[in-house]
Amino acid sequence: MSTPEFILSLRKKIGHDQLWLPGIGVVIFRNDGRILLGRRSDTGKWSVISGIPEPGEHPGQAARRECLEETGLEVDLLGICMVRAEEPMVFPNGDQCVFMDICFVAQIDESLADNARVNDDESLEVGWFDPDNLPSPLTQTAPSRITAAREWLISPAHPVRFH
Numbered sequence: 001m002s003t004p005e006f007i008l009s010l011r012k013k014i015g016h017d018q019l020w021l022p023g024i025g026v027v028i029f030r031n032d033g034r035i036l037l038g039r040r041s042d043t044g045k046w047s048v049i050s051g052i053p054e055p056g057e058h059p060g061q062a063a064r065r066e067c068l069e070e071t072g073l074e075v076d077l078l079g080i081c082m083v084r085a086e087e088p089m090v091f092p093n094g095d096q097c098v099f100m101d102i103c104f105v106a107q108i109d110e111s112l113a114d115n116a117r118v119n120d121d122e123s124l125e126v127g128w129f130d131p132d133n134l135p136s137p138l139t140q141t142a143p144s145r146i147t148a149a150r151e152w153l154i155s156p157a158h159p160v161r162f163h
Helices: 005-014 059-071 110-115 142-154
Strands: 019-029 035-040 049-051 076-085 096-107 123-129
Touching (some): 019 059, 019 142, 049 059, 059 076, 059 123, 096 142
């Protein structure tokens, strides 16, 4: 995943110290229930579409932007299914961070779903998968995001899970 310029600028000032960062994830559904995953170029693991909002960018705008940048698809956001603080992590270069994850549920116009493609250097491939038969390996956050999105879709109240 390419690091946003504003984070590179912060890193020049604080080094590898821990940053508290916003993050978004998007679980995109087709009409038949399959979901879109991308295989990340930095880890080789499959994940829901995700990214970091730019300073001042609304999380929903960031979610739509990341979908377009990573898959070439414009999606319809249906709602937020989960908000949580992730576990602290350390990147291979020593940078430390904690993400505040906001996970969205989205759908795609079925006539456009087959247009999904690798659209930048952050993914090796993209594909539609049955949520009960996911590829391996998955990122650590993918299963809980997918579960929250599926629960959101079937609940008439559309709950948001807070962890």
